[in-house]
Amino acid sequence: MQLEARERLIVALDLSSIEEAKAMVARLGDAVSFYKIGYQLAFAGGLSYAPVLADAGKRVFLDLKLHDIGNTVAEGLRSVSRLGASFLTVHAYPQTMKAAVEARDGNLRILAVTVLTSYNDADLAAAGYRMTVAELVAERAAQARDIGIDGLVCAATEAAKVRSIVGQKLALVTPGIRPAGADSGDQKRVMTPARAIAAGADYLVVGRPIIAAADPKAAAEAIVEEIAQQTKRER
Numbered sequence: 001m002q003l004e005a006r007e008r009l010i011v012a013l014d015l016s017s018i019e020e021a022k023a024m025v026a027r028l029g030d031a032v033s034f035y036k037i038g039y040q041l042a043f044a045g046g047l048s049y050a051p052v053l054a055d056a057g058k059r060v061f062l063d064l065k066l067h068d069i070g071n072t073v074a075e076g077l078r079s080v081s082r083l084g085a086s087f088l089t090v091h092a093y094p095q096t097m098k099a100a101v102e103a104r105d106g107n108l109r110i111l112a113v114t115v116l117t118s119y120n121d122a123d124l125a126a127a128g129y130r131m132t133v134a135e136l137v138a139e140r141a142a143q144a145r146d147i148g149i150d151g152l153v154c155a156a157t158e159a160a161k162v163r164s165i166v167g168q169k170l171a172l173v174t175p176g177i178r179p180a181g182a183d184s185g186d187q188k189r190v191m192t193p194a195r196a197i198a199a200g201a202d203y204l205v206v207g208r209p210i211i212a213a214a215d216p217k218a219a220a221e222a223i224v225e226e227i228a229q230q231t232k233r234e235r
């Protein structure tokens with residue numbers, strides 16, 4: 001997948017209002033071309049902001065993690081398709097993934113979320129799973145590949161293993177990215193931008209290290225440069 005370094009950074013607009021999001025996008029300017037809208041902004045009117053970003057030439061990732069009966073997932077996806085987003089997440093349960101793939105339309109690409117980066121083996125055990133994070137991620141990656149999902153969301157710590165399972169066709173999107181020395185916050189499986197790219201990630205999702213920085217644009221540009229340098233080393 002041939003992508004420019006700037007295209008590989010997705011900034012999470014984890015903000016509480018459209019006004020805050022607009023102000024952040026303005027501060028970041030041409031340093032960022034791809035934005036993620038998750039629950040926090042989506043439930044504050046952010047879904048209506050998605051087509052505005054798209055019309056302004058930005059790419060949009062709607063991180064809504066759909067998971068319901070097949071018909072509900074399919075109809076929700078059809079509604080999302082009208083918002084101009086590039087990516088939409090669903091949870092990586094086979095029935096949910098199949099419904100999403102069957103309803104897929106236009107340029108919207110479906111990403112399946114394997115295991116949240118805030119989970120570790122103990123969290124899975126508490127939720128009733130009798131396998132490790134690595135085992136569950138591998139199983140869901142194989143299922144997603146066979147169903148025809150466009151890409152996967154996984155921790156960068158599992159990216160190399162997932163890439164070996166799905167090959168080069170599926171896009172790998174990795175949250176839990178933290179520059180060296182940054183606080184990991186509530187994330188448990190984290191990695192630096194350079195290491196994530198080296199592990200096989202196509203896109204890196206970064207939120208707080210950028211939007212909470214004293215100079216968000218400089219923080220974004222530093223990550224883009226780190227991605228670019230790692231890409232050069234791999235050529």
